[in-house]
Amino acid sequence: MTTAPTSAPRPRAHLIAGMASVLVSGLLGMTWLWISILTLVSGLSGLLAAGTGMVVLIPWAMAMRWAAAVERRRALAVHGVEVVVPARRLARRSGVVGWLHQLWLDVASGPFWRAALHHHAVMLVGLLLSALFWTVLVSSAALALSLLGLATPPPRLGTAAVAALACALLLLAVGILAVGAVAERGLARVMLPDADDALREEVVELAERRQGAVDAATAERLRIERDLHDGVQPRLVALSMTLGLARSRIASDPERAEQLVAEAHEESKAIMTELRQLARGIHPAVLTDRGLDAALSALAARSTIPVELHVDVPTPAGREAEAVAYFVVSEALTNIAKHSGASRARADVRGDASALRIVVEDDGIGGAQVRRDGVSTGLAGLTDRVRATGGSLEISSARLGADGRGTRLAAVIPHDRKDTPR
Known part of the structure; x- marks a missing residue:
């Protein structure tokens, strides 16, 4: 006999715990509320003084991230x-720079400020209601002490009236805490990030990735059209003309016709080689057959300049991620060979539990830029291709002359787990 699966019980509000939570919020309102506000104000004002306010704002932002997590658990x-x-935009860098970038991405999001405002609103409400609670409770305690003869009773009130008033004030104090618990619950429902916020963040991210995929596909189509029009098509026309000329001379000049056929045969083999290279540019067969390490090693071997290659990818990252990593290295090495004037290059590809991290460097003259002018769009196509995976690509390439520091291309490509071989 099978039983129908039961859904998880919905969490319930606890009135006693909520009343205690109001008192805790009131205690925080007397201390941390004012510290937080003064820290924020002084940090913002300090931004005008050579940016010194960042020294204060960074700890405040870290505290707000922690407070938001605590408020979610308390709610x-x-x-x-x-x-x-809420969905977070993750930094694609590592180290201290990555940590600061992640903090900036969090602070620049709407859910962060809603959570911070909720945290302060809860403390303010708790402070006001706690003050009212303790005032009423102290009054009730004074009346109770007067019944015991330990305090002066109110004039013109009998013992029964004093007892009734003490009980009424005690109930009022409890009611104030109950109202505070309801108010905190309402603030949590209204102000803390909910499913709609998460969906909005996800829609924005998916829209960016979709646009990147569309731009990358458009750039790839234009590249294929350009390679076919400028490379293969003229050679096919020349091949056709050579065969036509050989055909016309078979009867009158067999020796010349034989030479033309031999030339056409060599040209056809060259065209086949060019078509294979074009197909490799769409998706290299070695990447599918032998993996990313072998495909990148083949790229480095074909490079016209010496390439120092390091590949450390312990586990497969997925077909899409590995294909994008291949094209990043391929396009970077092609640009280095064509434009940099470099004497050597270095490519480093490493994988961890979440992403592939690629760094390609050279010692050339620099000056590489992401351009979308229709003339030199290789790096723009790479940027779109990486963005479509949810990753990022950064280029550092200041043109400093022949003795410059060259170009550094760094890409982070998240794993595509859905098609990672098991």
């Missing part, structure tokens, strides 16, 4: 409000 555990963790 679920105390108030029974399920808060969706």
